[in-house]
Amino acid sequence: MAGTEILDTAVVGAGPYGLSVAAHATARGSRTRVFGTPMKAWAEHMPMGMKLKSEPWASHLSDPRDSFTLREYCRLEGLPYEHGVPTPVETFVDYGRWFQRQAVPDLHECDVRRVDREGREFTLELADGSSVRSRSVVLAAGFLPFPRMPEALVGLTAPRVLHSSAVNDLAAYDGKQVTVVGGGQAAIEIAVLLDEAGADVTLVARTGALRWNSLPGPLPATLWERVRRPESGLGPGYYNKVLSDLQVVFRRMPKDYRMEVVRKTLGPEGSWWIRDRFEKSFDAEHARTGTRITAARPQGDRLVLELSGGRELEVDHVIAATGFEVEVRRLTVLGDELRGAVRGLRGPDGPPELGARFDSSVPGLHMVGLAAAATFGPSMRFVCGAAFAARTVAPRLPR
Ligand SMILES: Cc1cc2nc3c(=O)[nH]c(=O)nc-3n(C[C@H](O)[C@H](O)[C@H](O)COP(=O)(O)OP(=O)(O)OC[C@H]3O[C@@H](n4cnc5c(N)ncnc54)[C@H](O)[C@@H]3O)c2cc1C
CATH class of the missing domain: 3.50.50.60 (FAD/NAD(P)-binding domain)
Structure with missing residues (x-):
């Protein structure tokens, strides 16, 4: 039986997207709680000793004032933060946990076992046996639900x-x-x-x-270099720049085109x-x-x-190491009935169909991160897309 407390927003998953959404939602006065262990996917589901492929400047989590960037964390800790110097995964995990302590005070460090809808609210059943009610849910479960096997x-x-x-x-x-x-x-x-x-x-x-990708050019680039080949979180060049910065335009493209671009890009x-x-x-x-x-x-x-x-x-x-396949049917953290109500771009065997505010076909249920890539483009597969997702979804959450 869920307690009497009702949250405005429950965020499922404490990775870069969940934490960024929570930082923005909390700052806007939404009673928001994040569920999950901060940065668990990076700490436990990637190889130790790994380094980030993304440049440090494309690896910030997002808060409303951009106060808690990777740059700031590295400055405080005396760690290298340099274009062309890959960030160790251990540093990134510590950074994400520091970000949580600064910007996301309400965290329940426990996995969500199941989310169900009850009338206009949601009930979250947690792995520690407790449960909680919320008026909206942001599913920020990342890549773990979607492994693709040959x-x-x-x-x-x-x-x-x-x-x-x-x-x-x-x-x-x-x-x-x-x-x-x-x-x-x-x-x-x-x-x-x-x-x-x-x-x-x-x-x-x-x-x-x-x-193989190539050694990035030096930053700051010359004006000519910036015009010729602009940098973006997805890599250099106009194609990457458009995909990285124009998510709203991308969403307006036909769905088959979007899915093809997400499949083929990068x-x-x-x-x-x-x-x-x-x-x-x-x-x-x-x-x-x-x-x-x-x-x-x-x-x-x-x-x-x-x-x-x-x-x-x-x-x-x-x-x-054969990647991930986003399919609504794999979102098993959603109870059967709730999952059945989530429309997919190709039915349950495809990614979810999302609206302009990352809203699914179930009112109050939002999805960010990899699950949103077929809607907003390949930047949603990377940390660099978290700022757009958080700034877009937070104003839509109840307060
Ligand atoms: C090997 C590898 C290397 C990568 N390198 C880079 C890189 O260098 N740069 C980059 O930008 N991107 C990289 N990525 C992509 C990266 O996964 C995303 O950028 C990033 O993790 C997206 O953040 P997220 O919060 O959406 O997902 P995640 O980081 O996956 O976070 C989601 C969190 O939700 C939690 N969760 C899931 N289900 C539940 C539940 N039921 N209850 C509670 N918690 C739950 C998970 O434990 C996880 O911690 C890499 C991915 C992989 C697999």
């Missing part, structure tokens, strides 16, 4: 087969034979970190050749700063590009992978 690995279980979002401490893989699937930064970085942790790693990627690409480390350890035998896993079968404690081209690999673990 078909050949579906049905195989942990710890032999894992999605990259289930991998954190790589020390346990010392001496193991591991195949990492994927050709993007997550796959490349996990492969390198595993190799450095003492594992025997093979990368298997469908792409014929790995792609495809798999390794970061310039990890390329040397990768190429030092991964020869053609250990970096099998143009290859896919066609089937996999357990063999004792190990796993046999059948690869396109007819070869087989016997390994201890497979880690699929």
Whole structure:
């Protein structure tokens, strides 16, 4: 039974988007509480030792006065904050937790087990057995509900087969034979970190050749450089700049176009700063590009992978760094009835259909972050989109 207290807004998820929305909503007088462990996805569902791909200036959480930026945190802590110097994940986690302490006073450090609608309110059932009512809900659950597994690995279980979002401490893989699937930064970085942790790693990627981004130009750029190739949170150039800054225009595009752009923009690409480390350890035998896993079968404690081209690999673990697929049906934190009322762009097998204020088809239920990428564009997949999301959704929340 929910208590008598009724919040204006319950934010589910304490990552960069949830914390930013809560900072703005709280400042506007909305009685807002965030549920979840601050920065949990970054602390527990990404590999330790990872570095951010985004530039520091594109990695700020957002508060109304821009007081609690990554720049400010690094200044206070005496940490490097420099264009072209990647931020360690540990620094980013600490930054997010500091941001929470400064800007988001009302936090319940507990996962939400289920959200249901009761009349015009929502009930949140929490993992600690308590429950709470709220007039609106902002779902800021990030990428964890949406791991995408290659078909050949579906049905195989942990710890032999894992999605990259289930991998954190790589020390346990010392001496193991591991195949990492994927050709993007997550796959490349996990492969390198595993190799450095003492594992025997093979990368298997469908792409014929790995792609790498380039060292960013110096900032501040000259006027000519800024005109020729403007910088944006999504990278340099006009295309990225438009996608990064014109989310409102993007939402007005036809839905099939939007989904295609989100699927294709910023495809798999390794970061310039990890390329040397990768190429030092991964020869053609250990970096099998143009290859896919066609089937996999357990063999004792190990796993046999059948690869396109007819070869087989016997390994201890497979880690699929194969990205995420947003589908309404995977939002299982929403009770069946509530989830059934959320309209998807392709029914329940597609991303949610959202309005101009990140509002779903259920009045009072908003969604930010990755779930909003098919509506507002690829910036919603990155921290740099949090300011737009928070500034857009906060004025719409009850007070
Ligand atoms: C390996 C990897 C590297 C990345 N690197 C970058 C990068 O360098 N720069 C960048 O901008 N983006 C990067 N991203 C994308 C990044 O995930 C997003 O930018 C960012 O996390 C979005 O913030 P969020 O708050 O939407 O999601 P998240 O950070 O995923 O936060 C959502 C939070 O909600 C919590 N949650 C989920 N369900 C519940 C529940 N039921 N109850 C309570 N809490 C819940 C989760 O535990 C999580 O902590 C990376 C992603 C991955 C996977």
